[in-house]
Amino acid sequence: MNTIKVIDSHIHISNWTDAIDLNHEDYKQFITPFKEIEKFGWSDATVTHNYKESVNAFINSRNYDYVNVACIPYVSGRDASQNIMAALLKMDNKRVFAHGGFVYPDQPVTFPFKEGFEPHTQLEELIKIGFDGVKMLETHPKAKKVLKTDFTAKGFELLFKKLEEEQIHILWHVNDPIEYWDDPANSDHPDREAVYGEVYEILRRHPKLKVTFAHMCYMTTQKERLEKLLDDYPNVFIDITPGPSNFRNMSENVKAWREFFIKYSDRIMFGSDFSTRGGGYSIPNVYRFLVTDDSFKMAGMDVKGIALDKDTLDKILYRNFLKRVGEKPREIDTEALSAYIRKYEHLLTNETNRIPMLNDCRKKGLYI
Numbered sequence: 001m002n003t004i005k006v007i008d009s010h011i012h013i014s015n016w017t018d019a020i021d022l023n024h025e026d027y028k029q030f031i032t033p034f035k036e037i038e039k040f041g042w043s044d045a046t047v048t049h050n051y052k053e054s055v056n057a058f059i060n061s062r063n064y065d066y067v068n069v070a071c072i073p074y075v076s077g078r079d080a081s082q083n084i085m086a087a088l089l090k091m092d093n094k095r096v097f098a099h100g101g102f103v104y105p106d107q108p109v110t111f112p113f114k115e116g117f118e119p120h121t122q123l124e125e126l127i128k129i130g131f132d133g134v135k136m137l138e139t140h141p142k143a144k145k146v147l148k149t150d151f152t153a154k155g156f157e158l159l160f161k162k163l164e165e166e167q168i169h170i171l172w173h174v175n176d177p178i179e180y181w182d183d184p185a186n187s188d189h190p191d192r193e194a195v196y197g198e199v200y201e202i203l204r205r206h207p208k209l210k211v212t213f214a215h216m217c218y219m220t221t222q223k224e225r226l227e228k229l230l231d232d233y234p235n236v237f238i239d240i241t242p243g244p245s246n247f248r249n250m251s252e253n254v255k256a257w258r259e260f261f262i263k264y265s266d267r268i269m270f271g272s273d274f275s276t277r278g279g280g281y282s283i284p285n286v287y288r289f290l291v292t293d294d295s296f297k298m299a300g301m302d303v304k305g306i307a308l309d310k311d312t313l314d315k316i317l318y319r320n321f322l323k324r325v326g327e328k329p330r331e332i333d334t335e336a337l338s339a340y341i342r343k344y345e346h347l348l349t350n351e352t353n354r355i356p357m358l359n360d361c362r363k364k365g366l367y368i
Contacts, residue, residue: 004039005318008067009325010171010214010241010271011058011280013051013085016356018276020054021047022061036291037284050356052089054276059095062283065318068097068271068325070135070171070214074104074147080344081353087129087337088360090329097329099135099171100126103347108148111155116343120158123168125340130332132325133169139199140173141180141189152201164206169325173214174199177245178221203233212237212269212324220249223260230264237324238264240316241271242282244299247289251304254293258306265312269320290316338366 022045045061048054059067069089073082086098102122105114113119126134138149151160163170175195180186203209216238219226230236240246250257261268270290274280285298293307308316341361348354361367 004313006040006062006064006270007318007321008062008064008272008274009212009269009321010070010239010273011055011067012072012273012275012277013055013069013082013089014275014277015350016051016081016085016353018051018054019048020057020276020278021045022057034284034288034292034294034296037287039291040287051085051276052092055089055096056093058274058280059093064095066095066097066321066329067274068099068132068171068321070099071101072135072137072143073101074107074143079103079349079353080340080347081350081357083126083129083131084337084341084344084348084361085353085357087131087332087340088357088364090130091332091334091364094329097132097325099133099169100129100131101135101137103344104147104149105347107146109155111153113155118158119156120162123159123162125336125343127166127168128333128336129340130330130336132330133171134163136170136172139175139195141176141186141192141195144190144195145188151198152205160202160206160209164209167208167210170209170211171214171239172199172211175218177218177243179245203236207233208235209233210235210324212239214239214271215241215243216246218243218246220246223253223256227260227264230267237267237269237320239269239271240286241273242286242298244282244285244301244303247286247298247303248301250289250306251302254304254306258308261306261308261316262312265315266320266323268316269324270317334364334366341367 041063043061045057048057069086071082071086073080080103083100090096090098102119105117137143138147175192181192272280272283282298288294288296289303289305290308290313292305295304358367
């Protein structure tokens with residue numbers, strides 16, 4: 001039976017028909033048994049049939065109190081359906097938080113935005129529907145290459161003003177591991193330091209933004225820089241969602257990083273990057289890194305645990321998310337969701353999602 005409470009602050013959904021089997025070898029091969037694993041109370045999960053069942057099986061088998069779905073509707077051919085699917089999931093499962101994503105009808109992004117599709121207008125819609133915050137992936141190098149967004153541009157000014165004034169939580173992905181740019185295939189992707197510069201400029205303009213930078217802002221090769229970011233902006237949090245290379249980097253100076261985790265224990269959240277399409281394989285090893293001082297492999301990389309104390313673990317795995325995002329998921333406003341479906345229906349171009357999703361909406365009286 002689990003003795004550790006966990007909230008997964010960072011998971012993803014993809015297509016309606018996504019189905020996973022958490023007992024499949026693709027998952028089990030990444031689990032390195034360690035003696036403390038029973039504290040998390042894991043159990044078997046059966047094969048699922050769609051994204052809702054996949055998320056439900058994931059929550060139940062991993063003994064999570066809550067999960068948070070981070071919607072990224074504009075990459076990999078996705079469209080407005082991902083926000084709608086997350087809202088439907090929230091309606092059906094009261095253990096699901098969700099952060100909605102912005103939809104960009106034009107790719108690359110052009111200014112001015114189409115009337116009614118401005119980011120600040122979409123923010124109002126998402127919050128009215130009952131989302132618990134917003135997810136930003138626009139500063140991921142692949143997304144930025146396609147969208148060519150510049151958050152410092154005038155068209156985003158009202159968005160960040162509203163986010164800061166209303167203290168709406170942002171789960172924000174910035175850059176990728178530093179070795180990403182070593183691949184010649186990525187040589188034409190946006191410059192890493194230029195992306196950081198854009199983010200720092202937004203923080204300078206809006207220093208009270210309620211933002212959590214995912215994946216430790218990919219600064220684990222620059223610990224002092226990450227510390228300065230947290231010190232300069234007291235409203236900034238980070239999550240420890242893998243990339244696995246972050247854990248390899250931290251393992252090179254376990255003592256210093258253990259001190260970091262303790263010092264900033266009120267501002268760190270656990271996340272897995274689990275996806276209904278497949279992923280989140282490193283979850284047991286993230287636990288092992290936090291709970292033990294074992295030496296082990298994570299995605300083929302050498303990792304050593306930092307063996308945090310129980311109070312620090314409780315903050316990172318559970319309490320910080322509730323403090324940051326809310327004590328429970330917000331309720332879905334069905335009228336607002338219906339209006340969103342009607343407005344964005346012409347952007348539901350993914351037939352894999354569109355047909356079963358709209359059928360489910362009809363059953364719930366959300367789409368006539």
